[in-house]
Amino acid sequence: MNVSRESGSAAAVPPAEQPTPGLRQRLTELRGPGVRPRALDARALAALAANPGCRRRALLDGAGVDKAALAQALGSPAAYGRSQFAIVRGNAFEARVKADGGAELMRLLRERLRPGAAGPQEAAGDAETAVPDLSAAGPEGRAARTALALRAATEAGGWSLLDHPLLAVEVAGSPAYVEPDAVVVHPDGGWTVVEIKSFPMIDGAADAAKVGAAARQAAVYVLALERVARQVAARTGREVRVRDRVLLVCPKDFSNLPTAAAVDIRRQLSATRRQLARLTRVEEIAAALPPGTTFDLRLADDGTTATRPAGELATAVAAVDADYAPECLAACELAFHCRGRSREDGAVAALGRGLRGELGGLRTIGEVLAAAAGPPGPPAQGSAPCGGYPDSPDSPDDPAVTALRRAAALRAEALAGAAPVAGRRPEEPGCH
Amino acid sequence: MSLIETLARMEAVAAGRARPLTTVRHRHLSERPLVLVPLTTSGEAGAPLGALVGTDREKPLLLAVPQPRDRDLRFAFLAELAEAVLPYLDGFADGIEWEERQETDPETGKKVPVQVELCADAPQLIVPSTPGVGYVRLLGRSMRFRRTAEQDPQAPYPAPPQVPLLGRWFTHVGERARVPGASLLLPMTGLLTRHWATGQSMLEDQHLGALLVWIDPPPGTSGRAAAEYAESARDADGQLRCPPAGPATDPAFDNRLLAPAMARYDAGLPGAEDGVRDLVESLLRPTWDAVWHGIDLLRALPAGAHVADRWKRDRWSYTAHRDRVRAGEPPQPRRDDAVTAARKLSARESAQAQLDAQEALDDPLVMAGRRLAGAAFQGTVTAVEPAFSEGRRPMPRPLVTLRTADRPQLSEGGKLYRSLADGKTQTAEFAGFAPDEPDAPVVRLTGGMGRGREPAPGSVPEPDDTVCWTLFEHAPRGGPALPDPQDTPWTHGGPPPDPAAESPDPVTAEDLL
Numbered sequence: 021m022n023v024s025r026e027s028g029s030a031a032a033v034p035p036a037e038q039p040t041p042g043l044r045q046r047l048t049e050l051r052g053p054g055v056r057p058r059a060l061d062a063r064a065l066a067a068l069a070a071n072p073g074c075r076r077r078a079l080l081d082g083a084g085v086d087k088a089a090l091a092q093a094l095g096s097p098a099a100y101g102r103s104q105f106a107i108v109r110g111n112a113f114e115a116r117v118k119a120d121g122g123a124e125l126m127r128l129l130r131e132r133l134r135p136g137a138a139g140p141q142e143a144a145g146d147a148e149t150a151v152p153d154l155s156a157a158g159p160e161g162r163a164a165r166t167a168l169a170l171r172a173a174t175e176a177g178g179w180s181l182l183d184h185p186l187l188a189v190e191v192a193g194s195p196a197y198v199e200p201d202a203v204v205v206h207p208d209g210g211w212t213v214v215e216i217k218s219f220p221m222i223d224g225a226a227d228a229a230k231v232g233a234a235a236r237q238a239a240v241y242v243l244a245l246e247r248v249a250r251q252v253a254a255r256t257g258r259e260v261r262v263r264d265r266v267l268l269v270c271p272k273d274f275s276n277l278p279t280a281a282a283v284d285i286r287r288q289l290s291a292t293r294r295q296l297a298r299l300t301r302v303e304e305i306a307a308a309l310p311p312g313t314t315f316d317l318r319l320a321d322d323g324t325t326a327t328r329p330a331g332e333l334a335t336a337v338a339a340v341d342a343d344y345a346p347e348c349l350a351a352c353e354l355a356f357h358c359r360g361r362s363r364e365d366g367a368v369a370a371l372g373r374g375l376r377g378e379l380g381g382l383r384t385i386g387e388v389l390a391a392a393a394g395p396p397g398p399p400a401q402g403s404a405p406c407g408g409y410p411d412s413p414d415s416p417d418d419p420a421v422t423a424l425r426r427a428a429a430l431r432a433e434a435l436a437g438a439a440p441v442a443g444r445r446p447e448e449p450g451c452h
Numbered sequence: 453m454s455l456i457e458t459l460a461r462m463e464a465v466a467a468g469r470a471r472p473l474t475t476v477r478h479r480h481l482s483e484r485p486l487v488l489v490p491l492t493t494s495g496e497a498g499a500p501l502g503a504l505v506g507t508d509r510e511k512p513l514l515l516a517v518p519q520p521r522d523r524d525l526r527f528a529f530l531a532e533l534a535e536a537v538l539p540y541l542d543g544f545a546d547g548i549e550w551e552e553r554q555e556t557d558p559e560t561g562k563k564v565p566v567q568v569e570l571c572a573d574a575p576q577l578i579v580p581s582t583p584g585v586g587y588v589r590l591l592g593r594s595m596r597f598r599r600t601a602e603q604d605p606q607a608p609y610p611a612p613p614q615v616p617l618l619g620r621w622f623t624h625v626g627e628r629a630r631v632p633g634a635s636l637l638l639p640m641t642g643l644l645t646r647h648w649a650t651g652q653s654m655l656e657d658q659h660l661g662a663l664l665v666w667i668d669p670p671p672g673t674s675g676r677a678a679a680e681y682a683e684s685a686r687d688a689d690g691q692l693r694c695p696p697a698g699p700a701t702d703p704a705f706d707n708r709l710l711a712p713a714m715a716r717y718d719a720g721l722p723g724a725e726d727g728v729r730d731l732v733e734s735l736l737r738p739t740w741d742a743v744w745h746g747i748d749l750l751r752a753l754p755a756g757a758h759v760a761d762r763w764k765r766d767r768w769s770y771t772a773h774r775d776r777v778r779a780g781e782p783p784q785p786r787r788d789d790a791v792t793a794a795r796k797l798s799a800r801e802s803a804q805a806q807l808d809a810q811e812a813l814d815d816p817l818v819m820a821g822r823r824l825a826g827a828a829f830q831g832t833v834t835a836v837e838p839a840f841s842e843g844r845r846p847m848p849r850p851l852v853t854l855r856t857a858d859r860p861q862l863s864e865g866g867k868l869y870r871s872l873a874d875g876k877t878q879t880a881e882f883a884g885f886a887p888d889e890p891d892a893p894v895v896r897l898t899g900g901m902g903r904g905r906e907p908a909p910g911s912v913p914e915p916d917d918t919v920c921w922t923l924f925e926h927a928p929r930g931g932p933a934l935p936d937p938q939d940t941p942w943t944h945g946g947p948p949p950d951p952a953a954e955s956p957d958p959v960t961a962e963d964l965l
Contacts, residue, residue: 099684103706108497220497222593223786273957274498274594304457346653356684363465363676370460378455385462392459423824426859427455430820434475437816 046306047083047194051395052316057084059159060196066236067351068191069295075305076342077352082194082302085315087353093317093326094333096356099349114201117216117278121151122181122202125214128280129204129267133212150180158198160187171252172204175262180205186436187244193300202240204267209258211249213266215240221270221279231268231283238266239288240428264289305340313339345373380420391421393426453654460649468674470667475817477753479643480635480763482576485747486540487512489580489739490587491732492699493520494706498594500529501701501897502732505536509744516732518717518725527609527759530595532761534618540575542884573761574770577637579748580660580697580739585639587699589626595619596783599954606817608959620783623791624773631800633807634764638771640746641697642869647753651675659683660697660742667749670804695735697742705735756814762807782954790946791937802930809926813871819920824859831856833913834892847908852895860893860923863904867922868895876900877926878911893920
């Protein structure tokens, strides 16, 4: 049984395309012979959706290249990993929440997400919660098993808790599998994604950045579920609604007791949907590569040491454009490498994505400084420490250039201590 | 980020070292700050791993928890921390001076001057980074509801009396840190990024080690190379050469060094506790030194003129909390009531407006940013024309014409402000541009000239003077007063419950989380 075949029969649903044999072949070449593709998780997908303009990330993720190993071989290893303390704690907390057939989880869910008019809350509250077995061989098998279980649970019309279901989602033309912590099927046919996180909710409030990251991940799960929901609706004739309020379960205060909150993810959902749709298709990116390009590390027999020269790998990576911004540092294993390149090129985005807005057509730091150093206005000695930039190619009528020159003149004037309200001139930093 | 700051960052890239963003220091720096470098256990809220704390840069006190998942050890850590920090916090409580303040007399309802105590100085806590400020707040929350054996003989884990007290102080300084410009609790990264622009992004500036080497690169290296080294260089064991400033640890440290050391402690091997302590110290010490290095860099800057003024507000805040503790008031509630929350927000808004104005007045480089944004302009006086207001008693309203290259966003009749030599503010309004001269605004002075028929000497600028007018107020005031919390209307939840009713956090069954 195969998800894509099943979905192919439901005419209204766009099929989850398996890559064409040609593309599959090409992606295998990119990874290198005999290298297993790396699965994309929701975290990586959310990060990919946050930077849809990055063709490099889309291609490497689409081909299932191990970016961490690639970064290591390029000499710019990623800075992040996970602490075993955090993993142990996270697993212990999740097990506690799901213990006893998910009784505690279901209690929190009913408490936080009132099922509304359609759900016979009181009657269903006491009803048994079914916990179907989802084990199967291989990701395709597990995804198919999940789709079957969702269909069966929706048809049965009771409460069901799916523990670690596997969902297929199409990313830039290649399939990826994501695994939510749990999905609950309501008696009214609604489906709710459950996210179990080990950061605390203290006095009812959790770290906003962490909640945001969890919401973006949940949006990926909801998108993946929506595909299955369309299939199930077509098969069963029942209305299936994937709820856009997900349940976030966290430890309460400083304890190990779970507490939960409903998180509205409509904004993340529409953003992720739009961004994933914007991703250039992997085929197109792969077709634009010079023939013979591959990211194969040619691992030695120990399975970890790359024998391919870093220079060759760098050339291969450079064949596909990146869209580096400092936000990548927290989301992509290759960020240090891309940052190095971006800094070499003097790209203004290396200082922050927001900068480009006020700099008009100026793309590099050299161009900006050259534009700022030009006339008119008082000579800006203090502001162009290296001096000697070639004259700006931009016309001085460019509003960005005019503003830059004014900024440079004002800054130089203030630093020279010319203004009447000036205090003492500071010492040069760090020269003492 | 303003265009001037963007430009400063690019200058820093070209120069290979940070460039100044200010010409003076805009935050108070205590003579004797308390530096606190905390570390937390990954994945556990409120499970500290260790800390370096103290006022003497040569002799920090090391506190370490050999097994953070053991509640007794965690509580022992907090008790030690309280013993180390409370004497410092209390040390400023008794040095007082008298201040006159207007208070409403409860009987007559009139405002009468009263003499009140104001602490002559206040404590200042410095942590390495912004997450450190959040961690102080978290520790405050975890401690302030703890019960002592005296309060509740049945409490399962009675706390020594100083622990809930430290929790209240940490909560207070943590809340105060949310007020713009306040300096009771400051992150070193925030202090440095306010005063210098590096050649990297704001996100990367959150790494204290990388930020410091941009400002003060080692001889012969560029800031960029030194910062990249600080961020990612690892030794043969896979450990970062410049450990993160915390409170989070590096996963490689947790997995390769800390976990085995804790396992040895759990197995009861001799010397295992010292092993964990040494590890924790090795991670904390570079950050401790970095914070002091940052303090040195900041001390080299002269303080801005209004810094003492803002520090006085911090002293008021400290004095007020000292009084609440002395009066035996209960700890701060878990959630603010509607009136307190509104009051805090409004205080933060007016503090932000005040900070923006004062920084610009103290520092021509900050003022340059406001001038670029069209919120201020500076020019040379070209003509002064005496004029008078209409009415029974004509007052001087001289018209001053300037020549300026700035492009202020002026509108007819808009208010303008200028700071006079004696620190007072002169008000004026924009009276239009001189005929046919779009860079020659005419300003009508409306105040600051005394009460006489003739303006007080020196209060009217003369031709060829350079003057700087701002479109923003110099001492912005907050909004209207709010009702007493006990008079909260029902639309906003009604009067808050008794704060003493806050219960301690329940104790879970597991000793090891």
